[in-house]
Amino acid sequence: MESKRTISRRHFLKYLGAGAASLAAAYTGLTAFSRKADASPQNVNAYEQLPETFNPTLHTAADADELLLAGGFSYHVLAAYGDTINKSGDTFGFNSSYTSFFPLPGSGSEALLWVNHESVQYSWMSDRSQPIVWELQKQMLYEQGGSFLHLRKDALGSWKLVPDSALALRITGLTPIELTGPVRGTKAVNGATLIQGTFANRGGAQTLWNTQLTCENRFESTCRDTGLPLSHYGWVIEIDPFDASKKPVKHTALGRFHHGSAAMSLNADNQVVVYMGEDSPDGFIYKYISSGKWAAGDVNAQILADGSLYAADLTQGSWIELSVENVRNQLNRLTYQVPEALYKSREQLLEQFQSQSDVLAFANEAALIVGATPCDRPVELTIHPSNKALFIACTRNDKRGNLHGHILRLKEGSGSSFEFETFLAGGRQSGFSSPGSLAFDKNGNLWVGSDIPADKLNSGAWAEFKNNGMYLVHPSGEARRTKQYASAPAEAAIGGLAFSGNQDTVFMAVNHPGASGAGTDKPTSKWQRRQGEMQPRSAVVAITGTL
Template sequence: MKLSRSQFLKYLGKGIGALTLAKSGMLFGSSKQFRTLPSLAAKKGGFPKFQPIDPSDRDSLILPDGYRYNTIALYGDRINSKGDTFGFNSDFNCFLPFVGKKDSGLLWNNHETLGALEYFVNGYDSHKPGPNLRTDQQIEKYLYALGGSVISVSKKNGDWTMTPDSKYGRRIHGLTEFRLTGPAAGSPAVGNKNKVFGTFANCSGGLTFWNTVLSCEENYDYVTEPCKLTNETHYGWVIEVDPFDSESVPVKHTALGRFAHENAATVLSTSGKLVVYMGDDAKDQHIYKYVSKNSYNPSLGAGNSKLLEEGTLYAANFDKGIWVSLDFDSSEILRNSKKENGENRFLSQADVLVYCPDAAKTLGATPMDRPEDIEIHPLDGTVFVALTNNDKHGNLFGQIIRILEKDGDHAGLEFDFEVFVAGGKRSGFAAPDNLAFDGSGNLWMVTDMSGKNLNRSVYKKFGNNGVFVIPTSGPDSGRAFQFGSSPIGAELTGLWFTPDQNELFISVQHPGETTKDYRNPTSHWPHGGDSIPKSGVVAIYLK
């Protein structure tokens, strides 16, 4: 069974709009003569025209004239009556309205890493050379700050606010128990474990058709070493959380593979199979998709979670335009692959999934330039992928590509692709990261220039990280218009529209990441003055 377009858009929270089939983008940048965005003409339930802003290096969240924002939750805010607190370094957002209520619901927010600002969290100076001297108490505090938060939010007096004592408020963190599913669960490849503890390095994610959240473990190795965790095979998975059931045990779906997951974009194929697109955010790594064995059945509700336990994982070969199956039983190449010492590289499908990048490389998947967010165009079904950059090959500014599945079938094995828009001086952006579509089919994108590059050398012209809007049709197709600029050292992440398209949830992650002297942080967002910076999630509105 295939979901209707209106149902699909409802689940994505993107709204409904009209758009002709998208055309190929051109490598044009925004210029002074295009100071408004025609394809965002004012309409009911959508953003109106705006005057694009210029790049900035100011320590502010800057928006176009006519827009404002307020903070919803910041690190350390209480989220329930038990005293749980909002985690650190906010990333992916996912809003799930309560039934019949567009102005209240649950907001999931990822918490990725602590990084250099760990000093502000538990007093440990991670810049200090020498052995890892973190105490058990510091490690516990470190792990608790990561993972994700479920918070209850509602719109009151025109502003989105959090309810700090909601029964739905919940933390999923680096100490939480998880159930493993899929072929690797209980296998020797994961130490014969069916249960594991902790999630962290949660970058982006996705939403299922049965209203659960998918959150993706990315650079888990940034956390396992400082927290003295020994079994890395328990991390690097896609997790699933039911935000409406605070007593439910979250799961890690091993059938989706283990790698530096950026996100998980879900769509239904023409035959009703669940398809999940994923990128491995590392240099020279791969793009994947998972196709369920069985078809989606709306009457099963949360029972559809089983679709994520049994299916086929594929990696993309762009040279041939094909999806390569990472199935141990049907691949002689995988079964015969050897390590340098002559031992078999893979002994089972569990090994293939646990060491997924090795399997993809063995089967000839194409190495890419840091595949980050992947999103499905809500009106024509094409697949947009942000390739952030890869300085190993001189790709300093990244690009966004579009995958066109053969016959529009997301479960198919053949595809074509094109470069939709490339970063650089002409386009006005560098290092594309998270993506989202509005109801008119415009692509919203945030950038992820690293702290070491911000406002330096060839990156200086781009200013701080920002938000851009890129039409996917019409005369401005492929033309980037800057909508927002982040505080110093921060990146903006987790774009998610309210159902009526009148507000946009977005995270401000690691403001002041460029700090070297903790007595003098480079950012004081959001409170200003001499305050220390705090990450968090905000809502953007019309004034």
């Protein structure tokens, strides 16, 4: 829903920076570990400057088939499914789920915006009772992956798409990609060193050296329909936004599983640390630590090719290394009971895990064997910009009665130890359900996007939350003070927040509007339709505004 109010960059910067110092101070300690958070009137007043509700005319959650924003804010669509993005005629992919902003070197008015394309809507394309022909397989692969959009500020200072750019780029399920790390060329990937494409891309992270990581999530259905080997997918891919001549690479040292997202940092020894979440019921939290050290200015993707992978044991508060020695030692213990969830015998597992490449290619099974803690879909991770605490969105797990999910907060300790707590639980007390995306702006404000499935929205335990939304969480994590700033169109999820360099613009993905009606003659959303077409389209938008 577009506002006609005058857009003011100065006021929007003031909004994002309101109480920045006090907000960051309030985040400094984990509440369970430090009970001395600053509760001065200055802190409270800074937060209270922000609007109470996302839409002053509604004062409640919404179920409208519109993208609604907080009063005084407006959006425009940068690109939607099928839009041309470059001079080669490439088109924007399907189901946008994550964004990442890269200013062009030396420019304050041009940038690249990476956008993940998570999936395709098969019902748009085919009768699933019929064999899937090669032309349709190519389309399925092309619609996924990601897009680098070229953006340029117009005369009014608004970011707009450059549709005939020579810089914009598509990475798809047809793009050649190199394998790096311990699994390259091994039996676990059928001896492959170069593979075809990436798809099922959900989340990601920027690297310290200004490249893009994108995470492969639920890849099985595309593999099945295209005949591609499962072991080639489920990895983390690195792409250089500023050098199209470089092949993207899949970093096998980071493990293979249903990657939800990633977050990168440095430890005290200047080793690169990559935290990762597994988007599965009973998924695990992972951490990679590079063998080598990184220094500012280094541009060396090989630092992600050699390191150690760990999984979190929340019971003991420690990271367990996923090494072939640890896996085989556990399997060889006389008293060890193989988890029923593996559906394999001890003998079968000993045959399966014979090398480190086997452990990395089946990281989920390895984590379960060594005793890591299953979580309720730990899909998205982000790191606080000042105190480096790790925040993890566990979306939900109906089978364990966790209908509304929660957000964990983890603080590293000495050696392999850590402490964690439930920072905020979803549900009636917090005003949102099913956290599916997290993002910090540079001032330490935590933004949370909900991801209630389309078939559960506006019904049952989720009825009161209406459509999915975007929320701002109070620095203390106090549930009742969560504020809603956006409401998604019908059946859509919104997330993938990214901020322009000076934070005068927020970029946001609108994923799968009208999901349940897609491909039918009764579409369930009309948002972002093309003229003369029935079906809605996923998109990425730019948000600006005034208080």
